[in-house]
Amino acid sequence: MGETRGGKRWNFGANEVVELSCSQNVRYFLNLLADNLDRSDSRPVIPLGHGDPSPFPSYRTDPSAVEAVCDALRSAQFNHYSTTSGLPIARKAVAEYLSRGLTYQICPNDVHLTAGCHHAIDVLMSTLAVPGANILLPRPSYPMYDSRAAFSQLEIRRYDLLPENGWEVDLDAVEALADEKTAAILVINPCNPCGNVFSRQHLQKIAETASKLGVLVIADEVYKDITFGETPFVSMAEFADIVPVMLLGSISKRWCVPGWRFGWMATLDPHNIMKDSGLVHSLANVLNMSTDPTTFIQGAIPDILEKTKEEFFSSVLETLRECSESCYEEIKKIPCITCPYKPEASMFTMVKLELSVLEDIKDDLEFCCKLAKEESLIILPGRSVGLKNWLRITFAVEPELLKDGLSRLNKFAQRHSKKKQQP
């Protein structure tokens, strides 16, 4: 509790659980790196640490989506409070959208609309947080899950994604980590931060393992359809018959509008397992008490999902493909960095630091801080996503800017490489 000068006692103070959950997430590191920037450097800062390309012209959202929102706004039909899981027309539109390519139709009642995927994570962690429960998260991960799980006092157990196996899930580790209190396993596919797409066979194995362990699968598919490589995307929704699936997604990535705050969670539960366990009821309760997506965005969703033209999507994907290739090729030229797997999806790639060839840099954090200072280039240290001495590089920027950034990275690497000893 806080006391101030003058001896007056005040009964309130900070919340330690909040502080502990918050430390060391992505924003923390981005702020730290920003603090290291040299203000006297006249060059523009190149941001390869974020997950949001929307400010860049090549990633401008589709005008028909903008018009759909303006129409919904102008109609004045959507200014009222939303119902708990979202407006029926929006739930129906999302259900149909998610059912494309599946052998079954997802029921609108199983779709719950949220203010972005972050909100879905928030709601889900609150729902699963039974005393003593634990949850299996990947390493490397998307740290919002870690922070949020910690805040809800869910015990976190980490399984590795294996770089030597195309970043596949270490299923043996998953089995070893789980016990009777494990509630769920998180699978992010396409993968942030690794940039890979899981094969159909691998997804099936994950589903079967989860079923055997009695845990549900949280399938974070926020980067669904952001694939530009060889591996086709397969949704975990296809395996809902094997294991109950909590499917998370949003329009943020595909339409480049994270600021619009519209996402969803779908409970794929053909055998009513989540329902019978009481989970769906708790989920509804949490949704009742928490915020909603903006109603006029909900009103625009049927048009946004159905009317956006294919050309818009393919144009963005083309930019991402070009950037991912350019990133992969440039990294090959940098001796202290290796990329174990060419990115084929999402906006990121994980690369390993060879510290042994570097002079005066002891870890990923020091690398990134010095990089920010000397080259006005922001790259995320791998420890922020759970892998120390790796780096997460975002390639979702303008192609020219990316080339410029990678060239600065190269110069930095050369400057800090150990000089060859003269014989």
Added chain:
Amino acid sequence: MATNGNDNCNANDSVWQFRGNGATSDAAAVTLRKLVFGMFKNCNFNNGKTILPSTTHSFKTCPEAEEAVAAAVRSGMANSYAPSPGIFNARRAVADYLNGELPTKLRPEDVYITGGCNQAIEIVLDSLAGNPAGNILLPNPGYPHYDARAIYSGVEVRKYDLLPERDFEIDLDALEAAADKNTVALVLINPNNPCGNVYTYDHLKKVAEMAKKLGIVVISDEVYDKVVYGDRPFVPMGTFASIAPVITLGSISKGWVVPGWRIGWMAMNDSNRILKNTGVVESIEDCLDLTPQPSFLLQEALPEILEKTPKEYFAKKNKAMKRNVELSFERLRDIPCLFCPKKPESCSYLWLRLDTSVLANIENDLDFCTKLVTEESLVLVPGVALGAKNWVRISIGTEESELAETFDRLKSFYSRHAISKETIKSHVDTVNQIVVAVV
């Protein structure tokens, strides 16, 4: 925290290990949303009546607000993630909006943007929930989202009464008696939902002095700051920040009739830096990092909404609301089971005492409202949902035609359920005898 559901859930030959978080049941059970939408389900859709209140005839927002949002969407500059505390321009605009007559001005960094006032409540309660045995003082009647979020965050709820005989002022003695060394805050709703009163300067000052004495924060929910139509002016609690720290909560939802847009704020009126020094500000900022952000679109539009909406918009709307109050009072004369002790001077409700003694087979407010929903497709909020048994809250922020329809249905319901004339007559005779006896 309890668990929901079966302990051994078998399907597909697996033992399924996940459960729902039982704590959510207790909390959600008290949410207004659950209750009201539950009541909507009881509506008889076959009786040909549209369900009231409807959204089609409620007051409208102003074109300036719509334009501001449309411009933000079209600009393409508001599609990104926003920083957790909110974008600078939004924070600055809210600080300017709130600063008005405040003796100590808010800086933009004292303001945080949230997804509606409801999310502000969530964050403030989560931030203050650090102390294991902490409790919070909430008004009775009140706004159940505070109860729900307090329960969910593990903060004990203690109630203090609003006194109908004193224009719903706070019972300061009861407040003091309910507090102890673990009390962290009191919540004040001004202008008041559901009672419709506006607190005086003097009364608010006393509340601040009590908060100082008790060593607690004042959380001042001012979401209805623009919906004031009586003679008493609205006084922001931030006026008294030099006495005790005040966290002001607000949004555009009520003033601009856009609750679906989901944009609100928290402002730290902290002239003595108490919230800063005790670590509350840091907890709030950390909570904001963890929780979903409000839409960038709305944040981008917020300065224009707050700065460009003409005063006439509010004047016109408030005049209509005042007229609705007068019309309601006229109609209430024919509905003796409902009595309003104080004409509202703010917000968009009538807060009415229910007299079940003149009704046959109606036990209490919940019974009244449930039967009303079934028979007349009219949804009123039973006072028990807000902490006060045998009161009823009617929404009156609608066009006159819908208001008239609301009272037609109420009158019809009353006629059907009124105790017969013979019974009333003998009741009156008995009363007269008592009066004569006393005299």
